[in-house]
Amino acid sequence: MTRLFLVLAALLLATATPAAAAAPPPDVDGYVRAHLDHTGLPGAAVAVTRGGDVVRVAGYGHDAAGAPVTAATRLPIASVSKSMTAFAVLRLAEAGRVGLDEPVTRYLPDFRLADPRGTRITVRMLLDQTSGMADSAFPDLKLAQPHTLAEAVTRLRDAPLAGEPGAEFHYHNPNYEVAARIVEVVAGQPFAEYLRTGVFGPLGMTASTTVDAPPAGTTGYVRAFGIEVPVSEPDWFTGGSHGVLTTAADLARWLIAQRDGGGVVSPASAALAHTPAPGRDYALGWAVRDGRVSHTGDWFSHTAAQVLLPGGYGIAVVANAGMAVDNEAELLAQGLASLLSGGSPEVSLPAGVLADRVLGAVALLAVGLAVAGVRRARRKPRWWRVAPPLLPLVLLAFLPRLLGVVFAGRQGTFAQVLYVWPGLVIALGVIAAAGVAVAVARVSALVSGTRARNQEESGETRGEHRWASANRPSAS
Incomplete structure (x- = not known):
C-alpha cells in the first residue's frame, strides 16, 4: 500500500510539474503599451487571434480629438481592404458567376485601356496585380480622382500598360478598383452593399463598411521630427482598393475567417487567396514571405497591417499615424509577431x-x-x-x-x-x-x-x- 501511494504521488507530481513550469502567455498589452510610450505613437487598435480563439482585442492611446481608442473605434485599414475585395470576388467565383481566368471585358464591356493588350487582362491578374497596369504608366494619385467605381474604370481609357498582362507584378490600386466594379456589375448591387451582406454580415463584422472617399472629419497624425501633428485625411478615391473602415473586434473575426473561409468562401478559396503563383510572393490580396501571410495599408493619416503566422496566430493592427518612411502599424505588428513566436522584441524608434x-x-x-x-x-x-x-x-x-x-x-x-x-x-x-x-x-x-x-x-x-x-x- 505504501509503495502504491508513493507511485501515485510521483505521478501527480509529474503531471503537475509541467503546468507549474509552463511559460506565461505573451504579454500583448505590455508590449503594445511599451511601443506607444517609446515611439510616441498616439493610438492603435489591435486584434490577436489563435486558431478560432480571440487572444486579445483592444484599443490603446487616443485619437486626434483626444478620445480613447477602443476595440470598437472604427478606423480605416487602407490597403488591407484588398484582401476583403478578393474574398468578394472569390465568393462570386464559387457561385459560378465570375471566372478568375476570364477576361475582364466579359463582365465589364466598357473596360478599355489606351493599350489594346488590355483586352487580355483577366480577373485573376487584377487580384494578383499582374495586369500590366502600374503607377509608372498611370500615376493615378496625381490625376483627377473619380467619385465612383464606374468612373474609376472609365478613366482608365487613357491608361497605357507598363508590361505584358500576366508577366510582371506591379502594385497598383486601380487593379482592385476594377475588381470591385466587377462585383458591383455581376452582383447587381453597390459594392459596399455586397460587402455588407456577402462578406461582413456572415462573419459578424457588423461595424465594418467601405467608402469611396474618406468620411468628412477623418483625422489622424503625421510625424515631423518626432512630433505628432494632427491632420485631416485628404479627399481621394478609396473604393475597392483601400476604403474599408472597421474595428479591432471585427478584425479579429476577419482573422479567424482566414482559417477556412468563415462560411463566406470555401477552405479551398481561402487557401487560394493565401497562395501566390510559383515564383511570386503576392497572392490574391495577401503577400506571402518567409512563411508569413500578410498585407499592409497606408492612408495619409493612418496605417494598418495584418499578419498570419505559421503557428496559428493572427495579428491585425491599425495605427492613427500616417506613413513616414515606415508603416507604423506594420512595425507594431512585426513586434507582436516576434513576441507571439517566442521572441523578445525590443521596442525601437521608427526609421x-x-x-x-x-x-x-x-x-x-x-x-x-x-x-x-x-x-x-x-x-x-x-x-x-x-x-x-x-x-x-x-x-x-x-x-x-x-x-x-x-x-x-x-x-x-x-x-x-x-x-x-x-x-x-x-x-x-x-x-x-x-x-x-x-x-x-x-x-x-x-x-x-x-x-x-x-x-x-x-x-x-x-x-x-x-x-x-x-x-x-x-x-x-
Whole structure:
C-alpha cells in the first residue's frame, strides 16, 4: 500500500510539474503599451487571434480629438481592404458567376485601356496585380480622382500598360478598383452593399463598411521630427482598393475567417487567396514571405497591417499615424509577431523618426554653412560658383518625381509628399533656402564687382581723355 501511494504521488507530481513550469502567455498589452510610450505613437487598435480563439482585442492611446481608442473605434485599414475585395470576388467565383481566368471585358464591356493588350487582362491578374497596369504608366494619385467605381474604370481609357498582362507584378490600386466594379456589375448591387451582406454580415463584422472617399472629419497624425501633428485625411478615391473602415473586434473575426473561409468562401478559396503563383510572393490580396501571410495599408493619416503566422496566430493592427518612411502599424505588428513566436522584441524608434533627426541636423548644418558662405561671398567671386548652391532647390522642385523613382513608380503630388514625409520636405526646404541665400550673395558680389570694375575702367578712361585733351598740340 505504501509503495502504491508513493507511485501515485510521483505521478501527480509529474503531471503537475509541467503546468507549474509552463511559460506565461505573451504579454500583448505590455508590449503594445511599451511601443506607444517609446515611439510616441498616439493610438492603435489591435486584434490577436489563435486558431478560432480571440487572444486579445483592444484599443490603446487616443485619437486626434483626444478620445480613447477602443476595440470598437472604427478606423480605416487602407490597403488591407484588398484582401476583403478578393474574398468578394472569390465568393462570386464559387457561385459560378465570375471566372478568375476570364477576361475582364466579359463582365465589364466598357473596360478599355489606351493599350489594346488590355483586352487580355483577366480577373485573376487584377487580384494578383499582374495586369500590366502600374503607377509608372498611370500615376493615378496625381490625376483627377473619380467619385465612383464606374468612373474609376472609365478613366482608365487613357491608361497605357507598363508590361505584358500576366508577366510582371506591379502594385497598383486601380487593379482592385476594377475588381470591385466587377462585383458591383455581376452582383447587381453597390459594392459596399455586397460587402455588407456577402462578406461582413456572415462573419459578424457588423461595424465594418467601405467608402469611396474618406468620411468628412477623418483625422489622424503625421510625424515631423518626432512630433505628432494632427491632420485631416485628404479627399481621394478609396473604393475597392483601400476604403474599408472597421474595428479591432471585427478584425479579429476577419482573422479567424482566414482559417477556412468563415462560411463566406470555401477552405479551398481561402487557401487560394493565401497562395501566390510559383515564383511570386503576392497572392490574391495577401503577400506571402518567409512563411508569413500578410498585407499592409497606408492612408495619409493612418496605417494598418495584418499578419498570419505559421503557428496559428493572427495579428491585425491599425495605427492613427500616417506613413513616414515606415508603416507604423506594420512595425507594431512585426513586434507582436516576434513576441507571439517566442521572441523578445525590443521596442525601437521608427526609421522615419531617426531619419528626421539626421535631416534636421543636416538642415542646421546647411544654415550654418550658408551664413559663412554669405560672409565669404565677396572674396574672389566667380560665376561658376553661383549654380552649386541651387542644387537643393532643384531637388525640392522635382521631389515627387524623384520619390516616384525610389518607390517603384508610385508618384504623388507635392502636397501628398508633404503628408507622407513632412520632415524631408521641411528639411530640404530649409537647405534649399540656405543655398538660395548663398547664390544670391554670390550674384550680388559679382554684380557689385562688375560695377566697381566698370566704374574704375570708366574713371580711367575719363582720366586718359582729360590727359589727352590737356596735352593735345595747339593749332596756333
